[in-house]
Amino acid sequence: MRLLAIFCFSLLLFTPDAIAKINVFACEPEWKALVDDLGGEYVKTYSATTAYQDPHHIEARPSLIAKTRRADLLVCTGAELEVGWLPLLLRQSGNAVIQEDQPGYFLAASQVERIEIPVEVDRSQGDVHASGNPHVHWDPYRMLVIAEALSQRLQAIDPEHVLEYKQQLSQFTSDWKNAIRQWEEQTKGLQGKKAIVYHKNWSYLLNWLGVETVGDIEPKPGVPPTAGHLSKLLEAVRAQPPDFILIANYQDDKGAQWLHQKTGIPIIHLPYTVGGSEQADGLVSLYNEVLTLITSTTQ
């Protein structure tokens, strides 16, 4: 009797899914933007987080379960950035095509070499990532590698539109390469400058620009600044003054403001990702804005 009830219940729920565009669930706005560039009209994209949210601190909330349930492709950063919520979403979604071994599961950071891979992984070091720094979208060269791998994934999932995806990839690649040339021209003067960062989410950018990171406002990754750490940082800053302080505009800037008041070193509030400011509505405009903000402060 009970089993019969369950059986009927299951039948009731068996409804076919309508498939039109490829549904893409991106964990962060940068990947949504990249999929939009590479997929164009053949994809319908959704980003689980906004530029004002810390992707470390998201919960597997109901709306996200509903979105993963319908996704054909999942595009996330990886390198443990979403470890606190993505595994749970995958298990709760009941969606077979985006599980870890499927073509519908794409991690951007796994496509490239990461920097800052810790030699020793211990929680006393803060919220460290054993697979290295996950903030890979701030290296324009790595973005080219990721774009190519992502386009191949779209082609595998939606073979009907292989030609279109290839076309969009070559368009993206050539636009991006042109942009890189301009950016490198624009930021020549930054080489050798010194920066203080709030969190290590600018490492790839600063490496590319040739800017040296001389301190972190967070004592350890993911740990809010303490008075003791800030006063130590102040001593270091006085001994070797950096050119600017970088902070994402979703991060708490109290510590940075304090340092700024003590030393006069300019704080640059940056959109961390697409949607982080009015101008930054795509990947190219995001880079444009961030690089302009940095270069205009240092001139």
Place this chain on the structure above:
Amino acid sequence: MKVTLFAVALPLLTLFNAAHAESTGKISGNEFNPAISLILDGRYTDIDNSELELPGFQLGGEAGLPDDGFSTGHNELSISANIDDKFYGSLTTAIVYEDSETEVELEEAYIETLKLGRGFTIRGGKFFSGIGYLNSIHDHAHDFADRPLVYDAMFGGHLVDTGVQFRWVAPTDRYFSLGTEVTTGSEFPGGDNDDNANGLAFFAKTGGDIGVSSSWQLGASYYQSDFDVREAGGHGHGDEEESADNELLDGDVDVFGIDFVYKWAPQGNSKNTNFKFQAEYFVKNEDGFSEFTEDENTAEADYDGKQKGFYVQGIYQFRPAWRIGVRYDHLEADNDITNFSGNGIDQDEFLEESGLGTEDDPNRYSVMLDYSPSHFSRLRLQYSQLDNGHDETNDYVMLQYIMSLGSHGAHTF
């Protein structure tokens, strides 16, 4: 200089990529270790009376109050992993030290499908039922040092049983999911039965976002079981009533509940400040033949009870790492006792000793403050005032630590 860099960077990166893949391609015996996480929970409690009595409610399972003085709570060891491409498995044990004895309790041990698709998932084994909101969330992830009274009174802590669970997520924009469970039905508030498959549960959940800063979830659930024998008596007061035997025979129980959660964080960024409101309401109907034996004396009666309870709570993180919370618990019972017959025990005594006699409505006020220097550690101070309905007020203060070691646990909504 930079143009040359650009020209060589791409092929180099591709090379790095290949080199990286090669370096991780080593063969070693521990590559497939599952995720292991350990929760350490310890506390100091200042409490007048740690015996939990709630008139009108027969307690079972782990219902109880914390011991006075120092105690360790549920130290939980949890091991989980994808078994292969089709199954996920998880085991959670609680290591409890009480009365100079160490006990290992199996909290959960289940497998779950990964690849059914179309929104379906099947789970089998021993698991925390999907009913309610807090029921499937382990105690260390609760916002107070003790469970809401309604969970202790209705489910003996959590409804946890062995069986199979089916879940389905609808392919809709608004989250909607349904679940059902067939379980032994022998765990409290059910009881021993011949079929060992008498537990049946249904639950439905829906939820969504309101703008970018808020989200909510609403759930409804139902549980039923029928049983031959149910022994009453919670964790808290087993010892002194060893000579007493409190049984419900040939019983039926069903519980209906609704739950609601609302969360707010500015711009959806919960790191610095956030607010959480949650409330759950349960109604339990049960009947059976009550038999109470103490030494040579016996009493029996027909019992038909209707019990209700709810809690509401709000948690506010007012600055990074610091949260305050308030909670209100309320219970009420309306029990019908008929055909009483006693041998050496009168009706009043029977009503009190069996837990079936109703008095005033039990209620409790709690406030808490907690501090989490990192994602993995939490220290909590809680004050509660419990009025158990006997005109006895029980005040208690708890200082608790909850620490999480090992793999990074996921956050359910």
